[in-house]
Amino acid sequence: MYTYFHGQGSDLNQSNHLGSRLSFRCGVTMPNRFMLAPMTNCQSFKDGSLSEAEYLWLVKRAIGHFGMVMTCAAHVQTIGQGFPGQLGIYSDALLDGHRRLAGGIREHGSVAVIQLHHAGRRALVDAIEGVPVCPSRDESTGARALTLSEIDSLCADFVKAALRAQSAGYDGVEIHGAHDYLLCQFLSAKYNHRTDEFGGSVTNRMRLISNILDGIRQVCGSQFLLGLRLSPEKYGIELSESIEVFRRLAETQTLDFLDVSLWDYKKKSDAQPDDERGLLDVFSLLERGQTKLTVAGKIQTASDVADVVARGVDFVGVGRAGILHHDFPALVMTDPNFRPRALPVSRDVLAREGVSPVFADYLTRWPGFVAD
Numbered sequence: 001m002y003t004y005f006h007g008q009g010s011d012l013n014q015s016n017h018l019g020s021r022l023s024f025r026c027g028v029t030m031p032n033r034f035m036l037a038p039m040t041n042c043q044s045f046k047d048g049s050l051s052e053a054e055y056l057w058l059v060k061r062a063i064g065h066f067g068m069v070m071t072c073a074a075h076v077q078t079i080g081q082g083f084p085g086q087l088g089i090y091s092d093a094l095l096d097g098h099r100r101l102a103g104g105i106r107e108h109g110s111v112a113v114i115q116l117h118h119a120g121r122r123a124l125v126d127a128i129e130g131v132p133v134c135p136s137r138d139e140s141t142g143a144r145a146l147t148l149s150e151i152d153s154l155c156a157d158f159v160k161a162a163l164r165a166q167s168a169g170y171d172g173v174e175i176h177g178a179h180d181y182l183l184c185q186f187l188s189a190k191y192n193h194r195t196d197e198f199g200g201s202v203t204n205r206m207r208l209i210s211n212i213l214d215g216i217r218q219v220c221g222s223q224f225l226l227g228l229r230l231s232p233e234k235y236g237i238e239l240s241e242s243i244e245v246f247r248r249l250a251e252t253q254t255l256d257f258l259d260v261s262l263w264d265y266k267k268k269s270d271a272q273p274d275d276e277r278g279l280l281d282v283f284s285l286l287e288r289g290q291t292k293l294t295v296a297g298k299i300q301t302a303s304d305v306a307d308v309v310a311r312g313v314d315f316v317g318v319g320r321a322g323i324l325h326h327d328f329p330a331l332v333m334t335d336p337n338f339r340p341r342a343l344p345v346s347r348d349v350l351a352r353e354g355v356s357p358v359f360a361d362y363l364t365r366w367p368g369f370v371a372d
Contacts, residue, residue, distance in 0.1 A: 018305060019333050022067070022315055024256040025290045028171050028225045030067035030111050033309060034329035037296040037317035038070045038115040038174070038229075040083050041359040046127075048075065048088020050097025053356035055104060060354035062110035064327035067315070069110045071101070073117030073176050076161040077154065079128045080182065082119030085358065089114060089161045098168035106169065113225060114165045115174045116158055120182025121191065135185050135192040135199065151198060151208060154182075159215035162224075172225020175212060178261045180235040183209055187245065190236025206245050213254050227294075229259040232269075232279050239271040239279075243286065250288040258288070259317065262297035265308055284312035302331075302338040323363070326353050344371040 022030040036058070043054040054072075062069050074087040081088070088094055098114070105112035121143035123132035133150070134143035146154065162173045177183040185191040186208045192199050198207050209228065216226055228249065233239040249255055260283050268278050277285075280295055296317030299308055308316050322328050324340045331338045341349070347370065350360050364370045 018309065018329075022292065024225055024292060025253070026172070026225050026256050027223050028111060028256070030315060031109055032065065032067040032329055032333070033315040034066050034305075034332075035068040035294060035315055035317045036061045036066045036070055036322050037319040038072055038176075039319055039323070040072055040086075040362065041356075042083055042085035042362045043356055043358050044085050044087040046085070047094075048081070048086060048090065049094050050087065050101055051085075053358060054087060055097075055101055057354045057356065057359065058101060059104040059108065060326045061322060062105045062108035062112075064325070065329040065333075066110055066318070066322065067329070068113055069105045070113045070115055070174060070317075073115045073181075074161075076116050076118055076157045079123060079130065079133060080118030080120070081124050081127045082117065082122055082181065083124060084127065086124075089116065089164055090157065092164065095164060095168055098165065098170070102165075102169035102171075106171070111171045111225070112169070113172050113174055113227070114170050115176050115229070116161050116165075117176040118154065118158075118182040120185045122181060134182070135194055138191060145194075148196065148198075155208060155211045155215060158212045159219055162216040162226075163219050166220050166224055172227065172256070173216065174227040174229055174259060175209065175216075176229050177209055178229045178231040178259075180231075183212075184231060184235055184237070187241070188236035189238075189241075202241050202244050206248070209245075210249075210252075213249075213252075217254050225256050226254065227257040227259055228255055229261055231261055232283065233271060239269050239282070243282070246283060246286060246288075250286070250291045253289055253291065255291050257292040257294055257314070258283075260293070260295045262295050265295055265297040265299055265304070267297065280308065280311060280313070300340055302336050305332050306336070320366075320369070323350070323355060324353065343368050345369070346371045 019032045044051050074089040075081045102112045121132050121134040121138045121141045132143040133146050136145045165173050187205050232242045265280050292314040294315045294317050300321045321340045347360050
């Protein structure tokens, strides 16, 4: 069993005020408690440059009063591309698009954040040169193990991408350490079999993430928003290990926010199925000082939003409901009984909500979401 404490950063006195402002340690302030969660959409160009469709999709959410708009995962190395049409931030040549996107989001009062990503063993083989990379050799994908010098270069490229984002005008970055991508693979005892300083203990397996965060804070300064997304369990990560990582990162006070990806905010732990508390409660009740907490996972109705915030989460990550309604925050804040439109929805409806045909094609992977 674990001991839980109410986090000092939970702003419980404002838990029912979804329109209240939220200030982070770095000084950045969200105008409300709604974040557009980062979502794969395959709308950018082959080289990772920004498309008009990607720009319109994200800026429309800023217009719709999301207090923070986060981009899809943007790869920091060409070998880290995980999706067709993925947004990239691996080169200065891509900066013009990012300047436009960050400016468009901020123009409408939202906090602009880009998620930094590397797919690792899950890289899109048809889009990269060579074979995918991983902490250790992975037979199932043919990914090879990174050398120590390559790990140093990888860390440097995450830091360079963050500095690139800052120069483009983003308020901050989120490091993608979840969902079985490269940084999650380093955390995972299933995929990380290294015997050097990046493998073995939890301390060693989280070392790359810690080095990236420290490097970003050093070069981007104390006023740049810095977040990290983690998976609480699964992908070879034990719940007890993710709790330890969460606590250690909160203790360092390097991060402004931790983003726990739950898939379903009501989900209980696979490791503790008899525990009445869900995974949300496991993390929301941990001591975290000034580090804010956000979660995502089937937060769809006004009741869901109120439930999540009332349980000690500082701001909510909205995905599918944000696709269905670009102005989801405004709808929820004006109607405590709001529910999103019923599924499936037509492509015409999606188009009116700023979803391009390419993104709509991607959404057909979600059973029952897009009408035939």
